Amino acid sequence: MKKRMEFYFYQGMLALDVTGPLDVFQAANELLSRNGKGKGGYELTFSANAPGPVSTSSGLCLHADARPGMKKIDTLLVPGGMIAETASTDSTNSLNIQMAAQKARRVVSVCSGAFLLAAAGLLDGRKATTHWMVADRLAQLYPAVHLEQDSIYVQDGNTYTSAGVTAGIDLALALVEEDYGPSLAIEVARLLLLYRRRPGNQSQFSTTLALQAKVGKRFKPLFDWAEAHLDQKLTVDQLAEKAHMSSRTFARIFPSETGMSPGRFIEQLRIDRARELLESGVEGLEQIARESGFGREERLRRAFQRRLGISPAQYRAHFMKGEQHDQGSYIRDIHL
Incomplete structure (x- = not known):
């Protein structure tokens, strides 16, 4: 049975916060299909306050299929962007995210999308991370959040947050590994020409x-x-x-x-x-x-x-993993 993934859209979000994780999950679908496991994988859906086109910060328009919280879902993913803090002050976004989260097995934010989760009360008392540039601001606005400013991504219970932009790809790969095992995550990284997948407790490399x-x-x-x-x-x-x-x-x-x-x-x-x-x-x-x-x-x-x-030896071991499996298997790029 496919895992239903719902991406929550809002005006001005960062396109890469959506398309990076989206392509990871779609690549997993393609590989599972090739391996004769087409019944597994991800059903990718897109919601917004009003169905229809939603503009990203770059001007690219993405299409939302429905309003959030309409169906039970496996994972809710909330992207970030320069507008995320402002979007988090919109009570409609908070209510939408709360409704969708109630029907989700796990909740995920990418980059400054953590502002929207925090505004919805989903990070209270939890460990979380976000882009280093806005981490101090998040800590100031939401002192109940236990912020880990250096981490690439953080899991606390069923809530997952990631650092800036393409750290969302690292988290998406980790979710694929959690759902279908490390072999598939490695194959996804190879298919997308990503090399050296970073663990969440690595510091943001910027x-x-x-x-x-x-x-x-x-x-x-x-x-x-x-x-x-x-x-x-x-x-x-x-x-x-x-x-x-x-x-x-x-x-x-x-x-x-x-x-x-x-x-x-x-x-x-x-x-x-x-x-x-x-x-x-x-x-x-x-x-x-x-x-x-x-x-x-x-x-x-x-x-x-x-x-x-982690220790220096563990740090080295994480980076050497990619060479042990395949030079094209893991993410190494220094991304935010």
């Missing part, structure tokens, strides 16, 4: 870009200098000097403008450098610890466990 955005033009020279000297011991006094401030002023202004302490800033840069070294095939963890500025393997391991929830 953290370097996110840091650049946070530090802004004022601290851009400091950012560049710190990246070039991560293998050295970096003190607040040194950072302040490069920012052309006194240590006291720097210690006050940097957190207020970037939302993070100088220590957290440097640690994140070092974690990103260690990731790059792990992905590039550098073998020794002691060498990686030295080159990324952690100094010792134990400090590197503790930082990974604290910030990513």
Whole structure:
């Protein structure tokens, strides 16, 4: 029996938040059909407050078949977009999502679609994630949500949330694996030319870009200098000097403008450098610890466990999986 998947549409949503997961589920259908398992798979349906064309932020129009909550469904999927926070303030959207969720086995959001789930009360007391750019805003508006800002996707009970845009593809692949096993998920990734499927507890891989955005033009020279000297011991006094401030002023202004302490800033840069070294095939963890500025393997391991929830060895193993199965089997692209 096919699993009924309902995508909830609203004006101004991001097209890729719909089409990315949609193509994953359709690819699963095609593969199941080829393997003689046509009775399984997904029935893909599309709902909105009013049936008919719904414009995405890019101008692409998608068609909604019906109003939400009309039938029992397996999965409700709510996309995000730049307009998602505004859309979440529309009580009609909240009521529609609540009705559909009551008839769904599981509820999913992509990117900033988490705003709509939160507004509908579906994330209260639950762990969730969203795009790093709007994570602070979501936390501010919905303090009852236990936000995991770094994760690519998060499951809490029957509720699933994903980080920005194509992290929804990672989550869709995870749902296919949950429904039909890892072999089908691997074949879907191969069919769609995706390589290296990321697990949900991986951090959003855009953290370097996110840091650049946070530090802004004022601290851009400091950012560049710190990246070039991560293998050295970096003190607040040194950072302040490069920012052309006194240590006291720097210690006050940097957190207020970037939302993070100088220590957290440097640690994140070092974690990103260690990731790059792990992905590039550098073998020794002691060498990686030295080159990324952690100094010792134990400090590197503790930082990974604290910030990513996995060890450096586990991180490397996730990336090597794709080569063990097939170079075309897993997602590796750094997407938001």
